[in-house]
Amino acid sequence: MTSIDGLPPLREVIERHGLQARKSLGQNFLLDLNLTGKIARAAGELSGSTVIEVGPGPGGLTRALLMHGAGRVVAIERDERCLAALAEVAAHYPGRLEVVSGDALKADFAALADGAPSRIVANLPYNIGTELLVRWLTLPQWPPFYQSMTLMFQREVAQRIVAKPASDAYGRLGVLAGWRTEARIAFDVPPQAFTPPPKVTSSVVHLVPRETPLPADVKALGRVTEAAFGQRRKMLRQSLKSLGGDRLLEAAGIDGTRRAETLDVEEFVRLANAL
Incomplete structure (x- = not known):
């Protein structure tokens, strides 16, 4: 067969x-x-x-x-x-x-x-x-x-x-x-x-x-997403504290009282570039 x-x-x-x-x-x-x-x-x-x-x-x-x-x-x-x-x-x-x-x-x-x-x-x-x-x-x-x-x-x-x-x-x-x-x-x-x-x-x-994704450093984006989602129930100013916290968020123009799951890809790229 x-x-x-x-x-x-x-x-x-x-x-x-x-x-x-x-x-x-x-x-x-x-x-x-x-x-x-x-x-x-x-x-x-x-x-x-x-x-x-x-x-x-x-x-x-x-x-x-x-x-x-x-x-x-x-x-x-x-x-x-x-x-x-x-x-x-x-x-x-x-x-x-x-x-x-x-x-x-x-x-x-x-x-x-x-x-x-x-x-x-x-x-x-x-x-x-x-x-x-x-x-x-x-x-x-x-x-x-x-x-x-x-x-x-x-x-x-x-x-x-x-x-x-x-x-x-x-x-x-x-x-x-x-x-x-x-x-x-x-x-x-x-x-x-x-x-x-x-x-x-x-x-x-x-x-x-994608032919032309938003420019970002791969390692920086990895660090930012890992930190943000590692404590996803916390505000970003807390979950990103080890990477600069409020200073990093201010540089990226993102409200530190938000949580990771509310950020879109473009905002994570801004954080990576600020880092």
């Missing part, structure tokens, strides 16, 4: 290679090729692009990306158990899949893109997803090496990424994403779509870099 792409069904691949998902690696495998195809389509036009994928596991999303025309897929996989299954996918799509065995947190993604038009598409391992996103949002060079990011997160994290001021989900992640990208939730994925099913709903987020 074969799947719609001519390869064996993923359940068979997992059983044959002994690929039970490991919680320590944040693994939850997507087995429905119709669903992985929906993620691939949400990423936009893939032909002629290099697609970078993190945590391909047995290769469900990898197969969908190749089937939907990705010119080249670079898949970074830390779990060596998955390499044999990915090698079978590479053999089915000669010259189009490069598997990198290693830790995504140590990868040079721009070098992997190798100057080609690139997109990042991934069902990110839950335990490193937010850290990777922050790294991709705070690259020193902007516009970045990628044209878009289409990423799976727990729904709670996805809501924080797209959150607007004055909402409960608004925080550091929303400021960073709103500063440098246009971000939206493309669709939700129920727990039962995964093996094993997680306890929460997941969401696919699509982010497109």
